[in-house]
Amino acid sequence: MTIFRSASFKLTVFYVLIVMIISVAFSAAVYQISAEEIGTCMNRPTTFLRQLPAGNPFHSMLGDLDKIRGEQLAMSRNHLLTNLIYFNLMILVLSSVASYFFARKTLKPIEEMMETQSRFTADASHELKTPLTAMKSEIEVTLRDKKLGSSDAKKLLASNLEEIGKLESLSNALLELARYENKAEKNFEELSLPDIATTAFEKVEKLALMKKIEFETRFRDLKLKGDEQSLTELFVILFDNAIKYSPDKSKIEVIIRKEMRHGEIQIKDHGAGIKKEDLPHIFDRFYRADTARKKDNKNSYGLGLAIAKSIVDFHNGSISAESRSGKGSTFTVKLPLS
Numbered sequence: 190m191t192i193f194r195s196a197s198f199k200l201t202v203f204y205v206l207i208v209m210i211i212s213v214a215f216s217a218a219v220y221q222i223s224a225e226e227i228g229t230c231m232n233r234p235t236t237f238l239r240q241l242p243a244g245n246p247f248h249s250m251l252g253d254l255d256k257i258r259g260e261q262l263a264m265s266r267n268h269l270l271t272n273l274i275y276f277n278l279m280i281l282v283l284s285s286v287a288s289y290f291f292a293r294k295t296l297k298p299i300e301e302m303m304e305t306q307s308r309f310t311a312d313a314s315h316e317l318k319t320p321l322t323a324m325k326s327e328i329e330v331t332l333r334d335k336k337l338g339s340s341d342a343k344k345l346l347a348s349n350l351e352e353i354g355k356l357e358s359l360s361n362a363l364l365e366l367a368r369y370e371n372k373a374e375k376n377f378e379e380l381s382l383p384d385i386a387t388t389a390f391e392k393v394e395k396l397a398l399m400k401k402i403e404f405e406t407r408f409r410d411l412k413l414k415g416d417e418q419s420l421t422e423l424f425v426i427l428f429d430n431a432i433k434y435s436p437d438k439s440k441i442e443v444i445i446r447k448e449m450r451h452g453e454i455q456i457k458d459h460g461a462g463i464k465k466e467d468l469p470h471i472f473d474r475f476y477r478a479d480t481a482r483k484k485d486n487k488n489s490y491g492l493g494l495a496i497a498k499s500i501v502d503f504h505n506g507s508i509s510a511e512s513r514s515g516k517g518s519t520f521t522v523k524l525p526l527s
């Protein structure tokens with residue numbers, strides 16, 4: 190981005206200016222002290238000769254010595270000045286290179302964050318626009334129909350309601366994301382991991398029954414400090430995905446066990462799996478693998494796993510996925526125990 194290029198340039202100039210002010214001030218002090226020191230050293234022989242008793246033959250040499258001393262002093266001071274100028278030029282070149290490097294390093298994370306943010310805004314606007322455009326064109330076409338009957342009007346309203354439902358679930362997902370990203374305060378309470386998993390399962394049970402999917406669980410009773418609502422949401426997202434991307438009559442395994450100081454939750458399905466090239470991106474906001482796009486899930490925006498990651502980060506945990514295309518996926522969540 191051009192704004193960051195100019196900011197890097199300004200920051201570089203600022204850093205170089207600081208370094209050069211220090212370097213020039215330091216050089217001026219060195220010049221002052223050294224010039225005085227050289228003068229004192231060169232004065233010593235003539236001072237000694239002047240102290241000799243009058244009539245000493247060396248007195249006649251004083252005039253010549255003073256001349257030579259003056260020339261030597263000027264030469265030494267010039268030499269010192271030239272060296273200090275070269276030294277400062279070298280500092281200028283080195284500090285420019287180093288300053289540009291550090292300015293880029295300082296601004297890089299901010300630039301990346303801005304890029305992510307603007308990509309997010311563009312994606313969110315696109316997703317919001319799609320149902321709105323569909324609704325608008327449907328209404329326009331229907332209004333042009335002069336013989337519009339009540340059944341057509343009902344059909345239109347039903348279709349509009351569906352689009353409103355999509356908008357509602359998208360705005361809910363966006364609010365959910367914002368909730369964790371801006372939440373500084375953590376009102377955690379003592380919770381039982383198996384209880385949360387059970388509550389979440391009850392919310393998706395209907396979907397599992399519809400696809401005749403069996404849940405196999407191995408729970409160890411572990412306690413942790415957390416936010417009940419968001420942790421339930423985390424399980425719902427992972428269970429919902431596992432069901433969504435699994436074939437009918439398959440099995441989903443849910444394991445809760447202890448791993449050092451963490452509670453480890455594993456959700457293993459035997460579904461479509463995730464392609465190797467999609468795997469690094471699935472936690473990105475609005476990322477949907479091709480398989481998911483083709484399914485054209487009504488409320489699938491590629492935000493579920495981004496929300497899951499925000500919830501896990503909020504609890505200082507970690508989330509990862511392993512998968513082989515066509516063989517199923519395993520999602521592993523690690524949360525610090527009380």
Ligand code: ADP
Pocket residue numbers: 430431434458460461462463471476477478479480481482488489490491492493494495517518
């Ligand atoms: P979506 O709402 O599209 O499911 P998510 O953020 O929950 O969005 O998931 C992102 C993508 O990760 C999905 O589009 C899908 O391709 C992939 N994915 C997530 N969970 C699974 C799973 N259990 N099996 C296969 N693919 C999955």
